[in-house]
Amino acid sequence: MKARIGVYVCHCGTNIAGVIDAEEVAKYAATLPDVVVARDIMYTCSDPGQNTIREDIEKHGLNRVVIAACSPKMHENTFRKTLESAGLNPYLLEIANIREQASWPHFREREKATEKAKALVRAAVAKAKLLEPLEKRELMVEKSVLVIGGGVAGIQAALDLAEAGLKVYLVEKSPSIGGHMAQLNKTFPTIDCSACILTPRMVDVANHPNITLLAYSEVVKVEGYVGNFEVTILKKARYVDEELCAGCGACADACPRKVPNEFDVGLSKRKAIYVPFPQAVPLKYTIDPASCLYMKYGRCKLCVEACPRGAINFDQKDEEVKVKVGAIIVAAGFKTFDARRIPSLGYGKYRNVITGLELERLSNASGPTGGAVLTASGEKPKSIAFIQCVGSRDLKYNSWCCRIGCMATLKQAFLIKEDDPDTEVYVCHIDMRTAGKGYEEFYRKLREMGVRFIHGVPSELFEDSDGKLMFKVFDQATCHMIELKVDMVVLQTGLEPAEDVERLQKMLNVSLSPEGFFLEAHPKLQPVEASTRGIFFAGCCHSPKDIAETVAHASAAATKAITLLSKGKVAVDPLTATINPEVCSGCEICIGICPYRAIQLTEYGGRRRAKIVDVLCQGCGSCVAACPSNAIEMKGFTEKQILAQIDALTEG
């Protein structure tokens, strides 16, 4: 059948038409062979725009459609549906990306951009002529989800998924779930107790029949694809039998070895056999092999004597667990900026310079001082200065805003003022950013409570002989240099991508943003989806967020996973490779090339021939380029189509 092509050149408001002469491109398109109708449309993706295409398909008997508009990543699916609704096979569509590839990058060169748009349309028409109708494939999916990370994001996602009836594997690398939120004292702006709102949810995770909690475990391998991921999880040896351990703590009482407690950011000591914090879930003790005297020197075993249930087992080995899941939610969290990287601020050198997270632990009733904020000499500070944006909004360190530092400081200042209104509190900031429900109101309250806000941050701190800290700061609000001497300085450190982000990124085949956080498929419309189907992001591993935003993001990720798996099968693009057995020589080169092991040997006419297992083929096209007989064809990207595009683009 002869091709009858309709070409639609989108203005995209002024996004395209502000640079490219869309009318001229449409006029040009009308002169191309087999083009029956060509139009320029203000917004092609809008309802009237799509209706025009539908009407033309009917009126002009179009059997191919070319849309010159934005990236196919944006609206390819939209227009495929348009074709489908007009009774045309959705794969008889070709997109010429004249926005991201022409009007945006060449906005200062209008004529060249218009010329380029014409060339891209010419190539799209040349390819469209050779398009063939394709049938969508359906894959069965596992109705289960892997959640990586047991902070508040992972907890929220796991509970939402489990409530929707999906099986959940929640993997947390440390001995307990809870993440950073478990370390916090209060939450802003409501001054709720962080642990009080988090720990019931942690217990829900442990008790939910649909959740398998794998704490002290790490995901080490991910294979497969949307709906059918095969995941290998390394369950690290706790050297304590989880079935037998009742969490009584007799072992830790007996253990003679004390080491810095990570949960208290090193401000207190824990034993070599420990739970990170009293409300840990699971409440199972873990022996830290790097500190245990028996494991290091072969002598001690006091815990074995102390345990009333015989739960300690030094012969325990790491264990590999394999699970099949349909989707993966990554909730790997963040780490805080190391304030030692800015030596002039004196962290690690001056004893009364602490970080925001350390202040959280100090002010927490279950923290190392029982909730008393004290200076290094054990006195209550009469004056405290907060320094904002440490490591954040700084091109030397991290360019981005940590999003929580301003509100965290306001909350901590509130608690200090509430405890003793006479404590002098200074906040040295670049800008106070208090966008959020009830946040600006909270900021106003703090100003009314007498907290002094200084519009500027010091570049260097000095310690006086009495342990007090001195610094100068230029206040942009009053244009005065202010000199301060305070008992304690709190550095509000920024948020950074977690340490294992890169390992996860490689394992999951997903992308990172330039900052090193996970990159979503679309910044506005797909804020939880990875560009790899079936993988979703939740919380701060995607970008810095406060607790409320993290919970909302995690619920969104869970909803997306539920939507994906709810029907028990997913439709995937039919863009796969096929082998012509008449041409295939049975050389087997393609079998070694295929990264998905989707090619097998079969009999054809009494001879060995390669055959592609369609459900396994992911459509990379690697075998097509490798086949010495040109026996393999790639649907949607055929040899003829690509060569026709090259011809069209090199013409003129």
Place this chain on the structure above:
Amino acid sequence: MSRIEYPANIRVIRVMCSSRIDPVHVLYALKSGADGVLVSGCHPGDCHYINGNHRAKRRIILLKEMLKQLGLEPERVKIDWVSASEGERFTRIVKEFVEELKKLGPNPLREGIWEV
């Protein structure tokens, strides 16, 4: 980070993976008069299709050897890696490549310079 400028004389052909690109496509583009061909895909180790970019790299390196034997500057073909968030990097690579090609001058295979 959008609207970063790069030279307007580059034309893009979309494929699912850099490993779909047959060296024949590159030769065909050169024969058809393109002054240079840039093959671009995910960074090594980050391939969306597991290892396609490694295959693409090997094929292009071999092709460049062949170009030498054909008497065509291997610098006319380039393979480099750009991830989805690296608009700046893409721009830089394109700018540099266009500069290199300008130094090389027009493709001798283009009609009127060499007979094919």
